[in-house]
Amino acid sequence: MEQRSAVNIANSLEQLIFDGTFADGDRLDEVRLAEQFGVSRTPLREALQRLESSGLVTLIPRRGAFVRQPGPLELLEMFEVMAELEAVCARLAARRMSDDALDMLRLANARCQAASDAQDADLYYTENERFHATIYRESGNSFLEQESLKLQKRLRPFRRQQLRLRGRMPQSLTEHEVIVEALTAGDSNAAANALRDHVNVQGERFQSLMAGLKTAAS
Amino acid sequence: MEQRSAVNIANSLEQLIFDGTFADGDRLDEVRLAEQFGVSRTPLREALQRLESSGLVTLIPRRGAFVRQPGPLELLEMFEVMAELEAVCARLAARRMSDDALDMLRLANARCQAASDAQDADLYYTENERFHATIYRESGNSFLEQESLKLQKRLRPFRRQQLRLRGRMPQSLTEHEVIVEALTAGDSNAAANALRDHVNVQGERFQSLMAGLKTAAS
DNA sequence: AACTAATATCTTGTATACAAAGTAATTGAC
DNA sequence: GTCAATTACTTTGTATACAAGATATTAGTT
Structure with a gap:
């Protein structure tokens, strides 16, 4: 397994977005996901940043992370x-x-x-x-x-x-x-x-x- | 200006890598850069993650961030x-x-x-x-x-x-x-x-x- | 003198704490 | 009763604190 949990979480989230668990426009709650994965917000935020640069998530400042399925x-x-x-x-x-x-x-x-x-x-x-x-x-x-x-x-x-x-x-x-x-x-x-x-x-x-x-x- | 300093820092670092201030293989010290930018390690780490996914930096777990110029x-x-x-x-x-x-x-x-x-x-x-x-x-x-x-x-x-x-x-x-x-x-x-x-x-x-x-x- | 092992130091990864911005709710006025 | 404004409550962004792994150093042995 990876040593940095951020990568694992990013992959898991990616999968969840792919298989439709998170639909387009859904907001990804940091604290909820953090406790769901059993980690703190820090690695989870890093995972979200990764997802943003691969285009699966849009990060709106001070608003949160939103699933972004291509139209x-x-x-x-x-x-x-x-x-x-x-x-x-x-x-x-x-x-x-x-x-x-x-x-x-x-x-x-x-x-x-x-x-x-x-x-x-x-x-x-x-x-x-x-x-x-x-x-x-x-x-x-x-x-x-x-x-x-x-x-x-x-x-x-x-x-x-x-x-x-x-x-x-x-x-x-x-x-x-x-x-x-x-x-x-x-x-x-x-x-x-x-x-x-x-x-x-x-x-x-x-x-x-x-x-x-x-x-x-x- | 942006609201999240991570993006600003990522852009600045990108520029510093492009213009040769940081050469290939250089290690990017988190604490040094953090105080250089006047922020804590948290946003700086997020910036490094961004740079990794755009391919400018390699993140080796527990080792650090290294500038990665294409050969x-x-x-x-x-x-x-x-x-x-x-x-x-x-x-x-x-x-x-x-x-x-x-x-x-x-x-x-x-x-x-x-x-x-x-x-x-x-x-x-x-x-x-x-x-x-x-x-x-x-x-x-x-x-x-x-x-x-x-x-x-x-x-x-x-x-x-x-x-x-x-x-x-x-x-x-x-x-x-x-x-x-x-x-x-x-x-x-x-x-x-x-x-x-x-x-x-x-x-x-x-x-x-x-x-x-x-x-x-x- | 060289190599190994143990310890000390440094650095990364993660958790928690705090501050500011945003959202929701309640209260007040019209 | 509805709209607006102020207040309370979330939620994000950032700083700091702590833990674990990696590197460097020193001491000991051959």
Whole structure:
């Protein structure tokens, strides 16, 4: 375990925000949370500061900490950036990737296939993340890798639900194969486009979901 | 002024790290800095936490805070990501940019021209940043805009010195014009490539600078 | 003289205490 | 009865106090 409880608390709070225990706009009471975690206000405040800089919480001076879930517009923007970031990873990876790494990627995709065959959405989700993370890594740029992982993590709660839409897993798999082919051929433009489209599908699905909600609400 | 001194202190420390007052690896003593800023350790620690999450400082548990300047490799990686991020901005802006915004961009470039004519590297630097920031904004994706601005800010101290290399300002200007043309034509691929190359020049210059240092040291 | 072990000192991490700003409630006037 | 103002009560921001881990120093042994 960590030695500084602030990091632990920050991670725990992050999880609680992700899984919806704390909804958007909720105020995070320092004293309540402090006794809930069994610590004093000092480490808890440090945790809140951390969450603020990762964008999960807004700190209003003299007012408190408030959960800040991105709205539909911001989410669309984040999905767009994710798609472009991954396209960049693919573009770089197409030129830099080794044969061994390509084998690893094929293995990751085989695991996705197995999860899809088993109709296991959770497993597919995990293996799919590994597939993508492999491409981040093979961009050969660890700064880019870290940034991609950060955004992937941030979008995780919103991606998760979409995989359960029927027909998405097989479709995702065929898209993966196109990506692997482009990377194998070393065709950076094709790889970038394939990966961008692949990720953009999620953004579009999300968009139509939002549009549906809007229509329903009006 | 801000109400929470932690943010002020964080900004001040950031500046001190940027301008080289604190070098890479320096330990930031909490009590010393606290009395230097005239506050207690509590807000200062919060400032250090902020700096850690923006990557300027490493916090080693029970050991302290250490200035963390990116090494040559990491800087190259960051330059590469900056180039790709800006390329994405250009690609999106090419499709989304309004005529008014194009005029603003031309104006920004005219100011760069004026600074170049006056041989004013500092002014050129400022106007150049505005030119680039305009493209970020015109990507129409404010999340992307913010991320680009963040990285731009982080690379600022390393870019600054390079503009003083002779011949760089005129070259930069002609590159700007290619970018403006591509954006005017709405050619997203051309705009992306032009901006990527434009930023990559700095990365390459930096690389040769590093290589020179390495050779000199051996 | 060099290495190890024990102790002393320093520094970080956490809790508590206090002060100022903000919010809610109660009282008073119209 | 409603609105405003003053007062009481939270809650945040900061300082100080304390505890535990890390570093430095000194003493002892080989």
